[in-house]
Amino acid sequence: MAHLRERMLVRYADGEVSERVRRTVAEHLLECPRCRATVDVLGLVRASASSPPSPSDGLLTGAVERRAAGERVLLPTGGFGFLQRRWRIAALASAGAAAILAVSLVPAGRTGSDQAPMHEEGCMSGTRSAFYAIVVGSGVACADAPTAFELPDSAYEPVTSLAPDRIAAGTYVYEDVMWTDGLVASPQRHTEYTLRPTMVEGSSVWEVRASYAYRFVAGRYARTGNTEVAWFDRASLAPVRSIAYAPDGRPWIEWEATPDSIIQRWGPAGSLSRRAARPRHPGLATLGVTGAHLFAVLVSLPLADGWGGQIGALPYAVVGQEEVTVPAGTFMCWRLESPGLAEGRRRWPAARAWVAVERPLVVRYEFGAVPDRRETVLVSFESGSR
Amino acid sequence: MPGDEAVTASEWSESEAVARARLGEPEALATLYHQHGKQLFGLAWRLTGSRADAEDVVQDLFVGLPEALRRYEDRGRVEAWLRAVVVRLVLMRKRAERRRGEVDLLPDDARSVPPDGGVLTRADLDQALRALPDAMRTVFVLRALEGYSHAEIGTLLGIRAGTSEVRYHRAVQRLRAALREP
Numbered sequence: 001m002a003h004l005r006e007r008m009l010v011r012y013a014d015g016e017v018s019e020r021v022r023r024t025v026a027e028h029l030l031e032c033p034r035c036r037a038t039v040d041v042l043g044l045v046r047a048s049a050s051s052p053p054s055p056s057d058g059l060l061t062g063a064v065e066r067r068a069a070g071e072r073v074l075l076p077t078g079g080f081g082f083l084q085r086r087w088r089i090a091a092l093a094s095a096g097a098a099a100i101l102a103v104s105l106v107p108a109g110r111t112g113s114d115q116a117p118m119h120e121e122g123c124m125s126g127t128r129s130a131f132y133a134i135v136v137g138s139g140v141a142c143a144d145a146p147t148a149f150e151l152p153d154s155a156y157e158p159v160t161s162l163a164p165d166r167i168a169a170g171t172y173v174y175e176d177v178m179w180t181d182g183l184v185a186s187p188q189r190h191t192e193y194t195l196r197p198t199m200v201e202g203s204s205v206w207e208v209r210a211s212y213a214y215r216f217v218a219g220r221y222a223r224t225g226n227t228e229v230a231w232f233d234r235a236s237l238a239p240v241r242s243i244a245y246a247p248d249g250r251p252w253i254e255w256e257a258t259p260d261s262i263i264q265r266w267g268p269a270g271s272l273s274r275r276a277a278r279p280r281h282p283g284l285a286t287l288g289v290t291g292a293h294l295f296a297v298l299v300s301l302p303l304a305d306g307w308g309g310q311i312g313a314l315p316y317a318v319v320g321q322e323e324v325t326v327p328a329g330t331f332m333c334w335r336l337e338s339p340g341l342a343e344g345r346r347r348w349p350a351a352r353a354w355v356a357v358e359r360p361l362v363v364r365y366e367f368g369a370v371p372d373r374r375e376t377v378l379v380s381f382e383s384g385s386r
Numbered sequence: 387m388p389g390d391e392a393v394t395a396s397e398w399s400e401s402e403a404v405a406r407a408r409l410g411e412p413e414a415l416a417t418l419y420h421q422h423g424k425q426l427f428g429l430a431w432r433l434t435g436s437r438a439d440a441e442d443v444v445q446d447l448f449v450g451l452p453e454a455l456r457r458y459e460d461r462g463r464v465e466a467w468l469r470a471v472v473v474r475l476v477l478m479r480k481r482a483e484r485r486r487g488e489v490d491l492l493p494d495d496a497r498s499v500p501p502d503g504g505v506l507t508r509a510d511l512d513q514a515l516r517a518l519p520d521a522m523r524t525v526f527v528l529r530a531l532e533g534y535s536h537a538e539i540g541t542l543l544g545i546r547a548g549t550s551e552v553r554y555h556r557a558v559q560r561l562r563a564a565l566r567e568p
Contacts, residue, residue, distance in 0.1 A: 007551075010558055014529075041562045042530060045511055052428035052440075059427075059441055060419045063448035064412045073450030076474035077457050077467075 004028055004035050013042040151339065155308030155315035162300040164237055166360040167206065169196045170383040174291065175327070176376035190379070193292040197234060205231040205240055208292040230255075230293065237297055291365075291376065298353055299360035303334040313348055314338040324354045324363050328378040331356040331363045400464055410452040419448060422465050426472050432527045433476045435516035443475050473528070473542055480520050514564040518557055525550050526557035 004025060011017050012025045029036045172193045194209045210228045230242035239262075244253040254265045297311055308317040316338045324333045333354035340350040349368040356363050365376040398406065398417050406414035423444065430440035447468070458467055515523060524543065528534040529550070536554070540547040 006555055006559065010555055037562055038558065041558060041565060045515070045530060045561060052424075052431040053437055055423065055427040055441055055444060056437075059445055060416055060423065060448055063445045064415065066445070066449045067410065067412075067452075071449055072453060073446050075447065075450040075454040075471050076478060077454050077471055 003032060006038060009035055009038040010042065013039045151315055151317045152306060152308035155317045156310055157308075159297070159301065159309040159311055161302055162237060162297070163302060164234060164296075164300050166300050167195070167296050168360050168383055170194075170381055172292075172295075172361075172381045173379040174376050175379050176374055191291065191376075193295075195292065195296070198231075200231050200240065203240070204234045206234055206237075206296065207231050210292060232293055232296070237293075237300065239293060295362040295365070298336070298355050298362050301355070303336070303355060303357075313341055314351060315341070316351075316353070321357065322354065326363055326377040326379070328361075328363070328380050331359070331361065333357060333363050404455055404458070404464060407452055408455045415448055415451060418451070418464070418468075422468055425465065426468055429469055429527075429532060430472050430476055432515075432531055433473065433524055434479075435512070435523070439476075439479065443472060443479065446475060447472060469532075470542055473524070477524065477543065510565065514561050517564060518560055522553050522557040522560065525553040526561075529554050 008017070008021075008025065012022060017025065029039060172195065174191045174193070176191065190213045192211050196207050198205060198207045200207075208228075208230045210230075212227070228242060228244045231240040232238060233240060239255075239257045241257065242255040243251050245251055256263045256265075294311070301307070301309065301311075303318055305318060305320070308315065310316070316336045319335050319337050322333055322335045324331055331354075333356050336353040336355065338351045341348040351368075352364075352366045353362060354364040355361070361378060361381060363378045367374045367376075398414065400418075400421060403414045403417040403421070407418055426447065427440055427444050430443040431437060434440050434443065454471065458464075515526070518526060525539055528539050528542070529536065534542070536547040536550040539545075539550040543550070
């Protein structure tokens, strides 16, 4: 039996056909179970889709509390196509219009002094409110300002000199926030990395265990995300293997480095596996727990004035020393900058890292620029294996 | 009213509530939440497939609403405007999640084919909907369950109406396969 075109059936189910076509289709459906299935599925979903549950008590109260704490969210109110809007915001930001946005975000009847405090030096504070203030109020003027510096030639040479002995076992807690599009932040994310040396199949490796949690200022939500464990070689820092676990403990995604590639397995019984080229240099963010792996590479670098080198795909260079204040304390840091990279269709945005001079710590890391940016700051650290 | 709230709504008209909400008055926000909160939450829930994510979206909406309303031209269509903002908020969250490399942690059966020839349950349908890729689910929910036209969806998502229609058809195909119709 000939079947009707799917598009015709869907339009029929949506009541978008003429009376004549409707009658023709209806007659066909009486005799054709396959076509009827397409029509039925729409009716079935419409008739049976569950009614939404009611929102939790206190949802609005939480919003009011967040506002009272100084938090602001710039909403995507439209008027432009979704993607068009991104570019418009980006253009505004690059033109220094963030200051104008800052003014528009100060609520009527309140003064700027009501807003969360901002560190002038490091543009960083431990509260989410301050994060907003930073990106909206001074995102262009502060850390996002393109730094005028020239990369040394060495910045394009893969890093070959590492001091992996600098890496210290311990527990490192970071907090990061990502902005996208209209400067709306994701929930603040806490990541706890526990780093310890161990042996895997006769090789000496670092093992990183990472756990994630999200929190809001009002403290109403505390949602645990994925946990991950990864191993990378102690001498070369090359990635070995990584597993991401679901909250119930099931392995969810696995990465494995072979001599020539990275194999990623995920989905039901690993059915959605794929293979990618193996990173040529240490630090390429490929193996999950990417922050910990990249940070281990960063603290192993022989940083000094004039240093440059390629970490993963990105060329980095030291642009000087800065004192940086984060929730974990105040540290004198090497400031590394990378202008990002465009390679064919792939784009890596600019990145900045602050590595403590006296201690093997990545104190702060930024990736991207307004309007899409992620900032990570060190909240606490504890040396030694637990 | 959706949920018990410490902040109480007032008997203002919608226009007055909008005007006062622009000033950040909690009672005005409560009034708008009273009028539209449940529908907005329902939309976010259908788009995200997650109660927690939907609550996050709606709460973010009301945190940012006073400033956003200053850019809203009152033409008596507050709910339509709020719904569009919710859709965009959901899409932005999805994009951020993808960029962070996060994955939806659905139960096993949400990614496999539901029932063995038995009676379809609401849970089966919900799971089949949740298992759709984000782009398809968004279009399907907006078209089939929320009644948007493809032209409206195109404007909302920044895609062509024809693209919306193609995604919708593919969603129907996937749903049919997932629900194991003959």
